[in-house]
Amino acid sequence: MSVAFRRESDEEHLEPKFELPIPLGPNLVTARGLELLETKVAELEAALPALTDEVERKAHQRDLRYWRTRLATAELKEARADGVVGFGCRVDLVVNGKPRTIELIGHDEADPAVGKLAFTAPLCRAVMGAEVGDVLDFGGKVGAVELVGIGVAENLR
Numbered sequence: 001m002s003v004a005f006r007r008e009s010d011e012e013h014l015e016p017k018f019e020l021p022i023p024l025g026p027n028l029v030t031a032r033g034l035e036l037l038e039t040k041v042a043e044l045e046a047a048l049p050a051l052t053d054e055v056e057r058k059a060h061q062r063d064l065r066y067w068r069t070r071l072a073t074a075e076l077k078e079a080r081a082d083g084v085v086g087f088g089c090r091v092d093l094v095v096n097g098k099p100r101t102i103e104l105i106g107h108d109e110a111d112p113a114v115g116k117l118a119f120t121a122p123l124c125r126a127v128m129g130a131e132v133g134d135v136l137d138f139g140g141k142v143g144a145v146e147l148v149g150i151g152v153a154e155n156l157r
Contacts, residue, residue: 017058020066023107027073028087028119030153033109037071070108079152085127087119092149093127096141103153104128116153 029037044064051057079088086104093100102115102123110118117124123145126138130147138144 017062019062022066022069023118023120025120026075027070027106028077029074029106030079030088030109031076033106034074034076036109037067037074040067041071074106081152083131083150085130085147085150088153090151090153091127091147092151094146094148095123095138096144099148102127105153 041064044060044067048057048060048064051060077087080086085091088104090101090103093102100115102117104119104124104127105116107118107120110116110121112121119125119128123138126136126145127147130136132147132150134147135143136145136147
């Protein structure tokens with residue numbers, strides 16, 4: 001048989017496993033976000049000794065490396081309390097004529113389905129530094145966002 005049709009093992013044809021991507025920029029977290037990171041690392045560390053399957057163990061170790069890195073780089077940040085939108089704020093908006101409330105929080109605690117957005121999300125970047133009454137352009141539309149209220153995010157109260 002020709003060498004061209006022979007393979008040494010099944011391992012050479014498996015997809016490579018990559019590290020989980022770390023979001024760029026600072027790792028700002030609320031107090032709740034820091035607690036979530038600590039809990040996640042503790043859970044993963046506790047489960048590791050019981051894993052015997054090599055593939056499952058490697059995937060678990062990859063996850064643990066990600067969460068340890070996120071915990072090690074976490075920067076606890078207090079909410080702005082000066083009436084200007086910033087990290088840790090809850091913001092009441094009217095977006096394209098529809099009311100919406102968002103919280104500007106860290107990446108690992110974000111849940112867009114309930115309005116908890118990472119501070120680097122496009123809508124968060126658009127309202128950062130704004131004040132109540134400001135009308136802002138967003139998504140290519142002039143005056144698409146109006147700020148109607150600013151408070152402290154639920155995570156920081």
